[in-house]
Amino acid sequence: MNLRRMFAIVVKELCQLRRDRVTLGMILGIPVMQLVLFGYAINLNLRGLDAGIADQANTAASRALVMDMVATGVITPKLAATSPAQLMDALRRGEISVGVVVPPDFERRRFDGREAVQVLVDGSDTVVQSAAVQLAQLPLDGTPASNAKSERTGSGQVSVVSFYNPQRRSAVNIVPGLIGVILTMTMVLFTAVAIVRERERGNMELLIATPLSRSELMIGKVLPYIAIGLLQTTVVLALGMWLFQVPVRGGVLDVYIASMLLIVANLTLGLLISTRAQSQFQAMQMTFFFFLPSILLPGFMFPFAGMPRVVQWLAEVLPLTHFMRLIRGIMLRGANLVDLWPEVAALLVFTVVMMAAAILRFRKRLD
Structure with a gap:
């Protein structure tokens, strides 16, 4: 073995890496991204859950109780309701995660030792359920919270009522989100290599010779994969209902429309990546940068409400964040x-912006 020749190969590889900006970016960017996401963005201790308050008693004691609940930091008042029905509508639409109902006879119930406050929880997210249980630990008669064991279980004066997933089954929470994760991973990757593959196989010359416009070519690349994405949706949905008894409380047509919106959004993003990448390997590298935040930030693996505000703003840019709210709202809460x-x-x-950017970036030429 000649060390000089081997060292020459090492120098060659380093020079090649230096010229490949995407690979160099992944070498430095992936560790930084993982460190920031796991160390800064991921937080399992939920705080600031959007809450609606229906204080029908409106007494000094009831107002003090509501202030104590807000002081825990678990909830943040977003809606002042007049009835439990109004809170239920807001829960179904996903506007709030927790509803607090103080009945008109709050003072009498508290004096008699009966259930005096009801906390309504959106159980489609099991992590939210666990966080809301902390509100049941608040005593109404001045007893220390450590002695409020019965209230923690909902059998005391503050009860927690979970809707949409009272058994707290993980599959009910995971399967709807899994539809979005699978569609994101497959659709973006499929189209990310679409234009690059044409160049590498020598088909770009044929496309250049055709009268196809840029818009026709981009849209034509997307359409076949929509059917593939809907097929994947059907498989996951059928297996989820059959194996795990995941309910579909909303319209099945709404489920497919929501899935198609995510499919098209991911396909247009993949096309934009494809117009930027120089090879299929480089296209796959670029999609990895998108996959990591898409899996961690939208609320599939970790609670969205526990993330810092800046990270939540970043997550709002991701299509999967909005699909998670759509699919859980339709399948689990019966929303439309x-x-x-x-x-x-x-x-x-998102779809319009990504498609416009992909069309503008694409040129029907070999260089």
């Missing part, structure tokens, strides 16, 4: 697309 229109609008805007 009209109830969740902000998420629908966000996915449509």
